[in-house]
Amino acid sequence: MSLNSVILKNFFKNLKNYTLYIFALVFSVALYFSFVLMSQDDGVAEELTSSELMSTGFIVGSVLLIVIIATFVMFANSIFLKRRNRELALFQLIGMTREKIFRMLIVENAVIYFGSLIIGIALGFLVYRMLLMVLLRLMQIDLSVGMTFSIEAVIQTALLFIFIFALLLAQNYIFLKKTSLIKMLKLEQSSEASYRGMGAVTVLFGTLGLVMIISGYWLSASMMNFTNALIFLMFGVLFLTIAGTYITFKFSVAFLLNMLRKSKNGHVNVNDVLSLTSIMFKMKSNAFLLTLISVVSAISMGLMSLSYISYYSVEDTIEASVPNDYTFYEEEDMEYYSDLLNENDIEHETVNIPTVSYDVEGDAIAIDAEAPGGFDTALALSMVSEEHVDGFEVEGDEIIITGVPYFLDSYIEFKLNETITLISDDYERDVELVSMGENAILSSFVTYGSPQAIVSNEVYEELEENHNYDEEMNQPREGFAIDITGEDSESIYQLMNEDNYSQFESKINQYNMQMQGTGLVMFIVGFVGFAFLLTSGCILYFKQIGESEDEKGSYNILRKLGFTENEILKGLTIKMVVTFGIPLLIGLLHTYFAVNAGGFLFGNEIWTPMLTVMGVYITLYSIFALISLMYYKKVVKRSI
Amino acid sequence: MILEAKGIKKSYGKRVNRTEVLKGIDLSIEQGEFVSIMGASGSGKTTLLNVLSSIDRVTSGHIFIEGQDITALKDKKLAEFRKNDLGFMFQEYNLLNTLTVKENILLPLSIRSMKKAEVEKQFKVVAEELEIYDLKGKYPSEISGGQQQRTSAARAYIHQPKIIFADEPTGALDSKAASNLLRKLQQLNDKSNSTIMMVTHDATAASYSGRVIFLKDGLIYSTLRKGDRSQEEYYKEIMNTQSVLGGVGVES
Known part of the structure; x- marks a missing residue:
């Protein structure tokens, strides 16, 4: 068997593991590409009252998208590298040089990556029309959507993803260079050593984390009472909540679960084994990632809520502040x-x-x-x-x-x-x-x-x-x-506007401008937020895949001891609820307090928009939790 | 008679590539016996243990535990049966890393509605017997291999199962820890009249049991009983049988 056929065989065997990664990659390419296409659509730009707003909005949006996609791809890559550690070590053990392995990784990545790029662009082109229609609907513009395929957009997208690809290669190279053979072979076991008891530090910090978050919330709710130090306070709130979130994941969760566990005095059941004790350790080592996910979730949920609030309140605001048609x-x-x-x-x-x-x-x-x-x-x-x-x-x-x-x-x-x-x-x-x-x-x-x-x-x-x-x-x-x-209409406004006698204010025009502005902002924020949600969901899912591999041995033991598949899955369901639920819950709480503190500046209707956004988030997170659970089910089934 | 196996056959693979691992084994074990199964690699000893302990299913034949035919049970019932009536020890200790020693041991009891105080008493008896009571709050990664295996033994004992199945329990231990463990198992076997079935390739380990069954190519080759002999004599006899069985030297 030649080296190439080994590589090929290996690749196709690995492909199954990559499914969701490829899916997410294709999706992010599609999102980005359609985003670029939209920003270059002349028809829309002409129709808009303020095309400057549109281009600025799209530029900010695309930068955020790039950051999200690049982070996601690199993160996913690092997870996959760790998972394939033993395999890579084995290749080295049978005498393959690092350069050869590196080349193999390049080929593999290139195939996956550029395959996804092409599919993504094709999909993006299809999606773009749909998204544009959504955008126009949000902005309440009547315009038939044409099909414009711009080579420029393709090039822009391709360039970006080639750049990200270069980052990936660098990452792979550094990984291979840094880790020695012996380390690679041992890497898998190293995670096992961390199961130890809790010291006083955990207790101390565990309490601190919760106190910090709660005081952050309290400050945000009563912020308006301290006008003279508002800026200072805002940074205080940000620091307290973000640092508090990190400490919560690092210590408080483990601390709380440990208390719960202590209260059982050793009498654990199978649900505890699979959820409580496992999460206790895993959450600690994933603290940074989870903090990042819940803070960014909170930010994107907050922004989405705020932009939705202002969009939602346009009619009320105008109705309340502009009494007459002209x-x-x-x-x-x-x-x-x-x-x-x-x-x-x-x-x-x-x-x-x-x-x-x-x-x-x-x-x-x-x-x-x-x-x-x-x-x-x-x-x-x-x-x-x-x-x-x-x-x-x-x-x-x-x-x-x-x-x-x-x-x-x-x-x-x-x-x-x-x-x-x-x-x-x-x-x-x-x-x-x-x-x-x-x-x-x-x-x-x-x-x-x-x-x-x-x-x-x-x-x-x-x-x-x-x-x-x-x-x-x-x-x-x-x-x-x-x-x-009767009803005022756009044509009456046009008639009066074209006459050009003197300036006046038109309710219908104000309404349209505000709808367009807030609609566009909401669309872009929603778009970026969705991309973030998708990628963070994927990352949590990848983490779960990794954990399920780590815990395979436990399922085997449990099944040998006579616990049925269903009993194990019940425990894992609790685990999913907690693993996805805690970052979500913290994100939701952050959002709630952020929107509560600043929402009134954006509009008078706060609850409906905020709950809608939260509902969408909860639904999508649940879907990811469900997919993870299905994966677990497969692992448990195979474990004996 | 606590366990009776009749005509056990087990084969793996599809029709074309079929390998028959067990070719028809009959055996019976009495209440309170400590039985070892020995044989070279590939002789089918672990497979035999797996089918007897209901982890794997037989291709043909019947296994009765206290008169109940477990080969006729559905998966769910089997799991139930394992949970209630069997205890397990494995070579790789098979402790859950995320649980403390005590939690690991009490795990099989979690499905029973036992009073907490009673559980505590039971735990104390077993853990003290195996000299791990002081380690109850530690995690598996914080204790030695021998201690881990004793924890595993305690878990197998805690719910007072009808039979304990042990698959190479000393395989990963040094000789001192191994003999320590086996002595404990022997004591427990004597004291509580429990039934133990152990797979091993180590003659020293086998010499602690009351009866050794030798397997060769999927069939029972011979059986040795300790009787009134000293452990040393018994050990020599086991070694002899083993060398005959392996052709030349001793399989390690």
């Missing part, structure tokens, strides 16, 4: 466009709302004293008379507050049926807060971002009269707007 800066602009609409037989209504601004205080308004951004000046309200707006009923001294921006919402509490004092210089007027509205009635450039308040006509006249007229503030102001009867 808003104008001057009265004559409004009149001009009103005439234009009349010429085109579009039914509409003009809206004209005068307003005066009053500072307010009183029992009804509780401002969180430690709120950031300095609420040193009093809260101002834009007062509007009841006769100018629909849907609000006020009588006498009553007042209704509406259009509170959601970022203010978290710091100010409005109490119903309490008194509010309206102040303008020396003039003061008491009114009673009777109810809260939701949507804004004036455009933000009229109110300077303050909430609006509706009072009865009499009160308004009084207020207007006593108001301190201020040239600088241009008070009182008036809001000029047009509401289209």
Whole structure:
């Protein structure tokens, strides 16, 4: 048998082990390629309001993808090298030189790698259309998706993967160079020696890890109370949670499981053997990897949740902050466009709302004293008379507050049926807060971002009269707007926009821009997050394959002792739940606290988006756990 | 009679490439016996132990343990049977690395609903007998080979099985540790009237048992009984038989 045939035979025997690796590789090539193709799609770029946003987004996304893919490939390679250690040592033992083995590895890797590259590109081309449709749908753009195959994209993808391939070769070379024959033969046994008892250090650090994470969470939840050291605190939270995660994996899990174990005082059953005791040792040695996975999971879940929150809240945000279909800066602009609409037989209504601004205080308004951004000046309200707006009923001294921006919402509490004092210089007027509205009635450039308040006509006249007229503030102001009867549409916006008479604000246009922006961000974050999820799932799976090989002997013993396949699998199921569950759980908790601390800045609807993202993560992790369990099943079946 | 085997045949491979390892073995073991099985490599001794202990299935023939035909049992029942009624010792100690000595020993008891105090008492008796009680909190990687094998013996004894099967239990031990272990096994056998069946290729090890069965090419070649002889005489006789069996010298 010639050397080449040995290599070939060996390769095909190993191919089965590589299945998931190849799958993940093909998938990452496909993801990357379709990503590049999308970023080069002219049709989309033209359609977008801000193509700059798109290109920046795609560049950031592709850099992240490259980092994820390169890390994954190298990590998987190192796992495979370790697994094939004995085989490589055997080759050396029968007299093969290191160079020859290295060449063999090059050939093997090249076949797998470039095979996956070609398949991946083909798949990527197919997937790309689908993904583009998803993206356009998210951005709510109607555009038929064409097929553009760009050689440039192929070259870009190929270059990247050739670069990663070079990294792999370097890794293989270093591995072969570094390890001596005797080490290679012994490597497999070395892991066995680490089963030892726990010292006081474990107990100490085990407690520390948990304390660090919990205090990190506590800080993140109460961060807003310490405005002056916000940046400092944020780094503190990051440090506490990340270092805490590492220590948790390294010591706390083992520590907790050991306590549980001690409580059994030696009376372990088969489930304990397969899950508890095995995890106790394995998690310790995988601490760094697990920390990396759960922290990056948390980051990607957090970003996905936040971008989904802002995407999800676009409609609400716009609805709450932009009251009319079109808003104008001057009265004559409004009149001009009103005439234009009349010429085109579009039914509409003009809206004209005068307003005066009053500072307010009183029992009804509780401002969180430690709120950031300095609420040193009093809260101002834009007062509007009841006769100018629909849907609000006020009588006498009553007042209704509406259009509170959601970022203010978290710091100010409005109490119903309490008194509010309206102040303008020396003039003061008491009114009673009777109810809260939701949507804004004036455009933000009229109110300077303050909430609006509706009072009865009499009160308004009084207020207007006593108001301190201020040239600088241009008070009182008036809001000029047009509401289209029935539905506003893109074509009406185009008609008005093309006329080019003067600038105005359009609700539909704002909505579209925000949808596109947040949609694109969400898509890219989701895309990268998915790539990460896929690769990290694969890595956990590879780890499980390795562990199942290590533990083969245990299954053999257990089965000889008379434990059935099912009993062993039951124990392994618990093990899977814990191994996949703990990183997931920590990731989920991190995400929850991160989103809770910062989510309100992105939108008012936090729960639905966050739970959706978490649900997707949990589902995909469960799939990987299930695949691992199936692999275990095969190993257990073969073990006797 | 605790174990009775009738016409045991075992062959491996498909029709074309068939090798018959056991060619029809009849044997019976009484309650409280300590039996060794010897033979050259490839004579089928480990295969015999495996089929008798229900780890492997026979091709034909029947095995009765306390009158129950175990060849007729389904896999699940067999596992149940092994768990409850049999104890095992192997050459590579076969301890679980992730468990402490005590946990390893108590593992077979985990399926029984025994009172904790009772389990503790049982553990103490067996572990003290085998002189490993002080090691109960250690992991297998922290103790010596001889101690590991004694742990393995304790695990085989703890649930008071009907028969203990031992496959080359001294194979990986130095001679001192080996004789130490065998003496312990002998004591346990005497004291608790347990039944032990041990496969070995070491004449010294075999000389601790009450009866030696020699296998050759899948058949029983001869049987030696210790009777009232001293261990030394018995050992010499075993050696003689072994050299006849191997043709020339002693198979190591």
